[in-house]
Amino acid sequence: MSSVIEPVALQDVALAQSHERRERLERMVGWLAPLVIGVLAVATWEAIVWVNQVPHYILPAPSRVFVTLFQDWGTLSASLLVTLQITFMALAVAIVGGVGLAVLFSLSKWVELSLFPFAVVLQVTPIVAIAPLILIYVDNTYGALLICAWIVAFFPILSNTTLGLNSADHNLQNLFQLYGANRWQTLRFLKLPAAMPYFLGGLKIAGGLALIGAIVAEFAAGSAGAGSGLAYRILEAGYRLNIPRMFAALILISTAGIAIFLAFSLLAHLLLRHWHESAIKRES
Amino acid sequence: MLAVTASVLTAQPPPDAPPLVELQGVHKTFQNGTVALENLNLRVGEHEFVSLLGPSGCGKSTALRIIARLSGVTAGRMVWAGGVAVGDIGFVFQEPTLMPWATVFDNVYLPLRLQHVPKRRVEGQVFEALDLVGLRDFWQAYPRELSGGMKMRVSIARALVTEPKVLLMDEPFAALDEITRFKLNNDLLNLWQQRRFTVVFVTHSVYESVYLSERILVMAARPGRIVGEIDVAAAYPRAEAFRTSEAYNHWCREASAELHRAMGDA
Numbered sequence: 087m088s089s090v091i092e093p094v095a096l097q098d099v100a101l102a103q104s105h106e107r108r109e110r111l112e113r114m115v116g117w118l119a120p121l122v123i124g125v126l127a128v129a130t131w132e133a134i135v136w137v138n139q140v141p142h143y144i145l146p147a148p149s150r151v152f153v154t155l156f157q158d159w160g161t162l163s164a165s166l167l168v169t170l171q172i173t174f175m176a177l178a179v180a181i182v183g184g185v186g187l188a189v190l191f192s193l194s195k196w197v198e199l200s201l202f203p204f205a206v207v208l209q210v211t212p213i214v215a216i217a218p219l220i221l222i223y224v225d226n227t228y229g230a231l232l233i234c235a236w237i238v239a240f241f242p243i244l245s246n247t248t249l250g251l252n253s254a255d256h257n258l259q260n261l262f263q264l265y266g267a268n269r270w271q272t273l274r275f276l277k278l279p280a281a282m283p284y285f286l287g288g289l290k291i292a293g294g295l296a297l298i299g300a301i302v303a304e305f306a307a308g309s310a311g312a313g314s315g316l317a318y319r320i321l322e323a324g325y326r327l328n329i330p331r332m333f334a335a336l337i338l339i340s341t342a343g344i345a346i347f348l349a350f351s352l353l354a355h356l357l358l359r360h361w362h363e364s365a366i367k368r369e370s
Numbered sequence: 371m372l373a374v375t376a377s378v379l380t381a382q383p384p385p386d387a388p389p390l391v392e393l394q395g396v397h398k399t400f401q402n403g404t405v406a407l408e409n410l411n412l413r414v415g416e417h418e419f420v421s422l423l424g425p426s427g428c429g430k431s432t433a434l435r436i437i438a439r440l441s442g443v444t445a446g447r448m449v450w451a452g453g454v455a456v457g458d459i460g461f462v463f464q465e466p467t468l469m470p471w472a473t474v475f476d477n478v479y480l481p482l483r484l485q486h487v488p489k490r491r492v493e494g495q496v497f498e499a500l501d502l503v504g505l506r507d508f509w510q511a512y513p514r515e516l517s518g519g520m521k522m523r524v525s526i527a528r529a530l531v532t533e534p535k536v537l538l539m540d541e542p543f544a545a546l547d548e549i550t551r552f553k554l555n556n557d558l559l560n561l562w563q564q565r566r567f568t569v570v571f572v573t574h575s576v577y578e579s580v581y582l583s584e585r586i587l588v589m590a591a592r593p594g595r596i597v598g599e600i601d602v603a604a605a606y607p608r609a610e611a612f613r614t615s616e617a618y619n620h621w622c623r624e625a626s627a628e629l630h631r632a633m634g635d636a
Contacts, residue, residue, distance in 0.1 A: 257467040258467055258469065264439075265480070265532075266456040279469065361512050
């Protein structure tokens with residue numbers, strides 16, 4: 087008997103080891119592969135510019151873009167702050183308004199039925215198309231930019247939170263009813279926690295959208311704007327054929343978007359790690 | 371013909387048990403027109419262990435929900451002999467129905483929290499309920515870290531934390547494996563003998579109902595009604611030996627025959 091068992095056990099150990107090795111390798115490839123591709127792409131770009139001696143006002147070399155990023159850091163970082171300020175203020179208003187309205191929806195079917203269609207209208211109308219109108223009717227440019235960014239960030243939060251509030255387990259709702267819970271208790275202890283994963287999913291989308299909304303609105307405002315956001319810098323640099331600066335500003339926008347997404351992903355992980363499937367590593 | 375006479379059969383508790391709750395001529399029709407219960411009469415005595423046994427769709431869960439006041443009646447009445455307050459009823463669902471975002475402690479604390487009792491004042495009470503189901507050491511765990519049987523224990527602890535007069539159980543062990551189910555059957559009987567609350571236990575398992583209850587009410591479907599009653603006159607405490615005894619087999623045969631009659635194939 088033992089002669090049968092032994093090789094199997096050895097095989098198991100070998101299998102587990104090879105499995106572990108494969109997992110480590112996969113993790114490494116996950117980091118390395120995109121990095122290699124990225125470095126290669128940038129190097130190729132650099133080489134093409136140098137070999138063909140492309141003038142920088144047509145296509146700047148990546149090295150030149152990075153130099154510009156550091157040289158113009160003073161102007162660009164100030165603009166980045168302005169854009170981020172609009173983004174986060176719009177996001178804050180979207181969270182308060184979106185969650186607030188979603189709670190109202192969950193308390194009254196009538197409010198939901200009468201208001202939700204308008205939220206959809208707000209969502210499906212392209213922001214580029216209404217930004218000029220908002221800029222006309224709102225005197226304060228900063229306020230107008232805020233409204234534009236808010237419009238695009240609002241819907242994912244409203245719609246996701248509404249879905250979340252309605253998805254609380256029915257038997258748990260029965261249990262709350264059994265113990266005579268009032269509306270506030272049901273909201274506080276059941277519906278809001280149940281809606282949390284959905285809300286956080288909406289927040290991840292809304293964060294990126296708020297940034298896009300802010301940039302689009304700045305473009306629409308153009309040189310007429312109070313104009314010191316990143317989009318304004320891109321427009322300004324475009325007029326001056328300062329292409330390296332356009333790229334530098336673009337890098338900042340993308341980086342900001344990625345940072346916002348990662349920050350909210352981390353937040354979601356921290357809040358959900360104890361209980362929600364999305365934040366829990368699956369056992370193989 | 372049998373069904374007609376049987377449908378007016380009133381399920382009586384043993385004469386020595388004072389009544390706790392009574393359903394009198396209860397009809398329940400759902401909004402889609404389905405008749406869930408028709409002329410249901412049942413009386414549950416204090417400290418009794420009663421099972422509602424029947425095929426799926428016979429309205430046994432609906433009857434339980436009506437007793438829990440989670441559902442109203444279309445006609446008829448429900449009478450609580452000594453009145454009923456929040457916390458007098460504990461309910462255990464087929465699923466553990468725990469809040470996944472809350473720890474074991476907070477899940478068991480929930481019924482008291484909903485009655486605005488501060489946590490500090492009832493810590494002892496919550497731990498006592500956890501002791502009853504042997505889960506004190508797991509008070510900080512989250513439901514996902516527990517096995518199916520442990521989750522069900524938490525659910526039972528939550529139902530018992532308010533020291534209810536009656537524990538309503540809706541097929542609580544149906545989703546568990548047999549070994550865990552037998553263990554929880556024994557634990558439930560021990561708890562019941564220790565604490566002397568009333569149990570109304572809904573099940574579709576003949577064996578489970580015989581093992582646990584003093585009295586089995588057999589229900590038939592379409593429309594839901596009580597068609598038979600069996601007194602399981604076996605003494606408590608019942609332990610694993612009872613499962614293999616001749617008496618147990620006898621009651622199982624009896625209950626099976628009654629169930630088959632209820633389903634119209636005898």
